[in-house]
Amino acid sequence: MTSALPLLRTLLFVPGDRPDRIAKAVASAADGVAIDLEDAVAVSQKAVARDAVVSALPTLPAEGGPVICVRINAMDSGFADDDVAALEPALHRIDLVIVPMSAEPDGIRRAAELLARAEQAAGADIGRIGIIPLIETAAGIFEARAIAAADARVHTLAFGPADLSRELGITPTADGEEFLFARSQLVLAAAAAHCPPPVDGPYLDLSDADGLVRSARRARMLGFSGKQVIHPSQVSGVAGAFAATPAEIEWARAVDVAFTAAEADGVSSIRLPDGTFVDYPIARRARAILAGVR
Structure with a gap:
């Protein structure tokens, strides 16, 4: 567990195939930047995104910047192995790897093995890079405690409401009552595994600043450490909601x-x-x- 990292009160996602946005995200006030190789990148652009990320990472500030995360593709997607292998030249600039659609502990152990193999090939410190399992299915919610304890690399958990709401046939709201059980499961699972508190999912309505703040305050009340954000305009609202009054x-x-x-x-x-x-x-x-x- 990489507990030395600061709490991710704001985790800003940015497409991996847009290096111009990567630089802007890193220059923002976000505590962490998640460079995305998964949902934000079309299948036809996966290789392009990998190359762009590896080229962009060495240009980022070496000190004083945000926590750098890379969201790879799901372990059963057929892309994850190539994602991790492609990142070898830039592993020294990555703090955390986000593993989406995490639904059972074996997937996290497999991700840890891929990282160890890449670190060894790159001559990097074995075990330095942490993992954030992104829990976004009903199966993952029920396996959250086992996932959090699956490997020493697990830093904390993150919640993914979009896929879960589709699976359950519900509509996410700012107050989040529909996800009370699911979110609470993640908070308890992270605590039981002695991980930092988990990171809540994003609020997807960029035009609703009040809803964003309500959603963030609700997440803080439940025990989350922070929230994923999908645009720099959301950073200040979320940061304020998670700050002590x-x-x-x-x-x-x-x-x-x-x-x-x-x-x-x-x-x-x-x-x-x-x-x-x-x-x-x-x-x-x-x-x-x-x-x-x-």
């Missing part, structure tokens, strides 16, 4: 100060003036909020 920061500081003083006196459970009970789990949550704003 002034009230949360004030609460966290009050808890930290009071609990630190209590610890120094050998006390590990206290009651704040407003009646809030604080012990170690509550103190850790407060300190995590503060760590995220420092």
